[in-house]
Amino acid sequence: MNQAAEFVLSLRDIRKSFGPVEALKSMRLDVRPGRVHTILGENGAGKSTLMKILVGVHQPSGGEMVLDGRPYAPHSPKDAAAQGLAIVFQELSLCNNLSVAENIMATHEPARLGFINDRKLRAEARALVRDLGLPVDVGAKVGHLSIAQRQLVEIAKGLSKPAKVLILDEPTSSLSDSEAEILFGIIDRLKARGTAIIYISHRMEEIMRLSDDITVIRDGAYVAMRKRDETSIEELIALMVGRRMDEIYPPRLAPAPGADVRPVLDVRGLSCAGRFRDVGFEVRPGEILGFFGLIGSGRSDVMNALFGMRSTSGDIRVDGKPVRLRNPADAIAVGIGFVTENRKEEGLALDAPVRSNISMAALDGFAGKAGFLRFGKERRAARAEVQRLGVRTSSLETLAGKLSGGNQQKVVLAKWLLTRPRVLILDEPTRGVDVGAKFEIYRIIRELAAEGTAILLVSSELPEVLGLADRIAIMAEGELKATVARGDLTPELVMAHATGTHQ
Known part of the structure; x- marks a missing residue:
């Protein structure tokens, strides 16, 4: 099987410098269709820089990218979207004074003769929300929603256009367990359609549940790629931080002598x-x-x-x-x-x-x-x-x-x-x-x-x-x-x- 058929997206030796600061040193990535590929690394490891290169926010200083067997070099997020890459950022990009429907359909509102068709816009947004099973009202103002509900709207916005590769950046960071289950169901349906998903999360149990492939990066460089069923949380943590962490939760420390036991x-x-x-x-x-x-x-x-x-x-x-x-x-x-x-x-x-x-x-x-x-x-x-x-x-x-x-x-x-x-x-x-x-x-x-x-x-x-x-x-x-x-x-x-x- 050739690379074009096996991988929907491939990166080789991707580098990025900001002046004297080398944010990415030597990055590689191979993403297969219909699979969840998690990017795992500490804050500051280079994950955000890599994602911004993928969607055209930054241009790489070196290396090559291939999408569907063709050279890939997006000049902007709009260009990346046109070629089939969509992203849901961790930091919300919603307008609080607009409705859920207006936020979901932003940048590709249905229009006729230069005027937005509000009825069609709401209908399309409502159909998407219903298909995704999201518990939000498309007519509500985003500013009136909870943080968790806004995150769901952000996800719907990212899914409002078809994509070959969908990037999800910490999508469950503000979701409850039940809301996260809604997202996991959406991911399963996207995989069945052949969509490749690049997933970023710090929740190790979630990573081990969702991932098919896991790429670990550290200090701006590729460290290793592991298949989910061939690794463990302990190995991934050691690869990510460069040291083993025998206990995630530190032991309790002894209280100071003579500590007050009355309620504060x-x-x-x-x-x-x-x-x-x-x-x-x-x-x-x-x-x-x-x-x-x-x-x-x-x-x-x-x-x-x-x-x-x-x-x-x-x-x-x-x-x-x-x-x-x-x-x-x-x-x-x-x-x-x-x-x-x-x-x-x-x-x-x-x-x-x-x-x-x-x-x-x-x-x-x-x-x-x-x-x-x-x-x-x-x-x-x-x-x-x-x-x-x-x-x-x-x-x-x-x-x-x-x-x-x-x-x-x-x-x-x-x-x-x-x-x-x-x-x-x-x-x-x-x-x-x-x-x-x-x-x-x-x-x-x-x-x-x-x-x-x-x-x-x-x-x-x-x-x-x-x-x-x-x-x-x-x-x-x-x-x-x-x-x-x-x-x-x-x-x-x-x-x-x-x-x-x-x-």
């Missing part, structure tokens, strides 16, 4: 109209209390309320004293920090340097007598957090938006650690970061708990909650269904509570 946060009867009701729990210094629930269960709404972002009723006590959390400033004042699930829009100022992102929640501590910012003190504090958390940045003045996802998440963590929180809320702290960065974030979480910080951990990844939490609070339909101690936890029990099927 005590919540009773907390309710928010239309979102959640009668939620009660407590968390002690050094304890990791996990919150698990399907999308829409109310878990993130509870966290937002504890950070003063929701109007609520009920009783909240910090160190035994009742508090009113009317806004985030009130929450910060009583020692609550919040690492939000949406770091791009809510956790970081992407156009500001690492230094000011780290210091922004604790600026009062850097003010001089006249109220002016003491830049030297600010820089020393930021540098200490960068070193403590292992943030990979060339300078404190590097813009936060230039960092990899894992390093951006560490900057968000550093911002709140600088406030010395009594309670730290972590909402999806490892969303969109690679295995190596996850391990480092898990290590940081363990160290914070050992230092006496009370941690509320929200995660869609059940293994993550089971691997880190001392207890798990399980939510469904706006209610706290159960709080289960670690020794009694099983995946089946957690899911039974989360789906409302526990007897």
Whole structure:
């Protein structure tokens, strides 16, 4: 069988430099039709650069690409789409003020005599959404949708035109298990039609379930290709990070001597109209209390309320004293920090340097007598957090938006650690970061708990909650269904509570 027949897309010795920085050194890839080919690598390994070359955003500095047996050199995303490559980026490219239908059909709206045919546009979008089985209303404004629903719309947009090769970049990063199953069904149907799928994900269990072929890259270079049924998670991690990781979840650390065992946060009867009701729990210094629930269960709404972002009723006590959390400033004042699930829009100022992102929640501590910012003190504090958390940045003045996802998440963590929180809320702290960065974030979480910080951990990844939490609070339909101690936890029990099927 010749290469043109065997592979729908082949890359040889692809290189890309940005000035003196060599982003891709020697990349190769062979993608077969009707198969899922996963690209696996840490943040900063070169995955995004490679994908942007494939769809014409960047031009390679060297090497050759072949699509369907012909030389392939797209000059733009439009050119790539015309030749049969489609991509669904991890970062959403939707317009919040437009409807779902308008976003799905953007750039190829049905028109007549130069005018968009709105009725046909909605009908085509509705037919696609129905065919894909997506739980979204094509008439709804995208800005009114949840992050998970927006991700589904982004996927529908990528599938709105036929493609020989479909690239999916972290498509399940904000999806619940049930929504991810919808996507997996779509992938199975596309494979049956002969579509080649390039898949990027950091979720190892997901990779082992979906992949047919797996290419591992590290530091901008090809490392190895493995067939899914001829490898293991342990081998892939070793290839990806250049070292073996015997345990994904670091061991618990001993608490500081004389640690206080009284609850630092005590919540009773907390309710928010239309979102959640009668939620009660407590968390002690050094304890990791996990919150698990399907999308829409109310878990993130509870966290937002504890950070003063929701109007609520009920009783909240910090160190035994009742508090009113009317806004985030009130929450910060009583020692609550919040690492939000949406770091791009809510956790970081992407156009500001690492230094000011780290210091922004604790600026009062850097003010001089006249109220002016003491830049030297600010820089020393930021540098200490960068070193403590292992943030990979060339300078404190590097813009936060230039960092990899894992390093951006560490900057968000550093911002709140600088406030010395009594309670730290972590909402999806490892969303969109690679295995190596996850391990480092898990290590940081363990160290914070050992230092006496009370941690509320929200995660869609059940293994993550089971691997880190001392207890798990399980939510469904706006209610706290159960709080289960670690020794009694099983995946089946957690899911039974989360789906409302526990007897």
